[in-house]
Amino acid sequence: MKNIELGKGILAKIKELSKHLPHPITLMHICGGHEYVIAKGGLRTLLPENVRVIAGPGCPVCVCPTVDIDLAIELSKRDNVIITTFGDMMRVPSSTISLQEARAMGQDVRIVYGPHDAVALAEKNPEKDVVFFAVGFETTAPLVAFELVDNPPPNFSVITAYKLVPPAMDVLLTLPDQHLDGFLLPGHVCAIIGTDPFEEFAKQYHSPMVVGGFEVNDVLMSVLYLVRQVVEDRGEVENTYTRIVKPEGNVKAQQYLKEAFEISDAIWRGIGLIPMSGYQIKDSLKVHDAVKRYGLHLSADASMPHGCACDQVLIGKIPPEKCPLFGKVCTPRKPVGPCMVSYEGSCKIAFMFKDLDTD
Numbered sequence: 001m002k003n004i005e006l007g008k009g010i011l012a013k014i015k016e017l018s019k020h021l022p023h024p025i026t027l028m029h030i031c032g033g034h035e036y037v038i039a040k041g042g043l044r045t046l047l048p049e050n051v052r053v054i055a056g057p058g059c060p061v062c063v064c065p066t067v068d069i070d071l072a073i074e075l076s077k078r079d080n081v082i083i084t085t086f087g088d089m090m091r092v093p094s095s096t097i098s099l100q101e102a103r104a105m106g107q108d109v110r111i112v113y114g115p116h117d118a119v120a121l122a123e124k125n126p127e128k129d130v131v132f133f134a135v136g137f138e139t140t141a142p143l144v145a146f147e148l149v150d151n152p153p154p155n156f157s158v159i160t161a162y163k164l165v166p167p168a169m170d171v172l173l174t175l176p177d178q179h180l181d182g183f184l185l186p187g188h189v190c191a192i193i194g195t196d197p198f199e200e201f202a203k204q205y206h207s208p209m210v211v212g213g214f215e216v217n218d219v220l221m222s223v224l225y226l227v228r229q230v231v232e233d234r235g236e237v238e239n240t241y242t243r244i245v246k247p248e249g250n251v252k253a254q255q256y257l258k259e260a261f262e263i264s265d266a267i268w269r270g271i272g273l274i275p276m277s278g279y280q281i282k283d284s285l286k287v288h289d290a291v292k293r294y295g296l297h298l299s300a301d302a303s304m305p306h307g308c309a310c311d312q313v314l315i316g317k318i319p320p321e322k323c324p325l326f327g328k329v330c331t332p333r334k335p336v337g338p339c340m341v342s343y344e345g346s347c348k349i350a351f352m353f354k355d356l357d358t359d
Contacts, residue, residue, distance in 0.1 A: 003217065010220040011046055017224070018048040020231045025051055026179065027226050028172065028316055030165055031058040031186035032344020033214050039353040041216045051227060054316040057168055057271060058186060060136045060161075061088045061342040062314060065267040067300040068161040069094035072133045074296060075159075076107035082125065083109045084118040085133035088342040091335060093305060099133075114140075115147045115158070122156040131290045135161045139188040141279055142253035145260035148285050157290040160279055163266055165189050166197045167277035173205045175315060182208035182226040184219070187241045194249025198237050206235035213241040260285060269338065270311035272302045308337035313346050320350035327351060 029035065035055045038044060044053060057063050069092060076083045076099070083099065090100040090111065103109040112118050115132050122130035134144045141162045148158070165186060173180065185198060190211045202209045208229035212222030221240045229236060239245055257279070266278025281289040291297075304310045308330065309323035320326050320339065330336035332348050339347035 007217045007220055010217060010224055014051065014220065014224050014227055015048050017227045017231055018051050021050055021227065022230075024049070025181035025227070025230055027051070027053045027182045027184060027223065028056045028180050029053065029058060029184035029186070029212075030056040030169070030172075031184075031188070032342065032346075032349070033188065034058065034184060034186070034212065034219060035346055035349050036343065037214055037216060037219050039349045041219075042353075043216065043219060047223065051223065053184070053223065054319070055313070055346045056172055056316050057268065057314040059314075059339065059342055059344040059346065060163060061092055062310065062338040062345050063163055063268040063270060064089070064092065064135050064161045064338070065269045065300055065302055066093075066095045067267065067298050068133070068135075068159055069099065070096065070298050071159055071291065071296050072099060072131070073097065073102050073107075074298070075131055075290065075294060076102050076109050078129075080127070080129055081108065082121065082128050082130045083107070083133060084112045084121060084130060085109075086135065087111045088344075089133060089135055091341050092338050093336065095301060115144045119147050119152050119156055122153045126153065126155060129155050129157065131157050131159060133159045133161070137163055137165055137186070137189050138192045138257075139186075141261070142192060142250075142256050145253075145256035148260040148281065148288055149256060152288060154287065157288045157293050158281065159290045160261070160281055162261075162279040163268060164263070164277045164279070166193075166201070167274050168268065168271070169198070169201055171271065171274055172315065173201065173207060178315070178317060180207070180316075181230055182210070184222050184226065185209050185211045185237075187211055187213050187218075187245060190239075190241070190245045190249065192250050192253050195237050195239055195245065195247050196249075202235050202237045208235055209237045211237070211239040211241045211245050213244065267300045267302050269302050270304055270314045304338075305336050310337035310339040310347065313339050320347040321354070323347065327354075
């Protein structure tokens with residue numbers, strides 16, 4: 001899908017179809033990987049003026065509430081605890097300090113490639129409690145689910161900060177003062193859960209939805225399908241990423257998720273409480289649930305740091321450049337808000353490719 005001539009042909013079809021649009025349209029994606037491809041490729045500058053693509057809450061690091069980071073930091077203060085997590089989480093600001101700052105203060109906080117590394121660490125250090133801080137969407141949740149049901153060592157536990165994409169779409173489709181004409185669905189999430197969970201939203205809201213891959217031509221093809229649906233007044237789920245995504249998804253991964261987790265309400269930073277939009281570890285595995293294991297309860301907060309407009313960026317109300325802190329006091333070197341930390345964060349992506357991609 002890297003063929004330049006193919007990309008030019010898809011763009012030409014988008015431009016021709018766009019002439020028949022009833023009004024300028026706004027399409028939203030919910031994936032940091034898609035935003036990276038769009039920005040790096042300067043795709044917004046190539047699309048017709050009446051076809052706008054905006055980013056939604058597709059960065060799991062960005063929507064992780066401060067309470068979960070605070071829990072990890074609080075546990076890191078205990079002499080017998082090792083906190084493990086992905087590198088992206090280290091610099092995300094909490095209500096106090098970041099995990100990176102906690103490590104600089106002497107706490108045992110380590111970066112791992114995944115939960116299996118954390119389990120291995122627990123096996124090598126039976127005198128320590130190893131806590132894995134799990135952040136992500138449906139894409140990475142099966143990795144932790146597998147470890148939980150595979151009889152991990154008793155000194156291994158998890159802080160679960162997983163978020164589920166379909167319930168968030170219900171919120172996005174009912175936002176006041178913002179009309180969305182269609183969605184570019186996250187290919188990696190759909191590889192796990194399939195396309196079926198999105199059918200009800202397409203029908204209920206008569207909203208075009210297209211699953212897309214992560215090459216430039218994948219994204220362009222998805223936009224073409226979305227524009228065509230709007231022109232033809234259809235609201236359906238279509239799949240342009242058939243080489244990876246099946247309607248039923250990954251059944252084996254889903255089975256692990258059912259064995260390890262139950263669905264619960266969840267706080268999304270910058271958005272608030274979204275019913276039934278998160279995973280929590282089942283009671284049968286509660287010995288590996290760090291929150292229950294240590295009896296920690298901190299107040300949940302969905303707010304952003306003072307002056308930070310990540311909350312508006314996450315729901316597509318404003319582009320990153322409209323945040324008053326963007327590129328001034330908030331940069332990838334010194335991030336103020338979570339959207340400037342991760343390579344999936346809209347603000348960091350916009351900062352990296354600000355000369356290539358403009359809205």
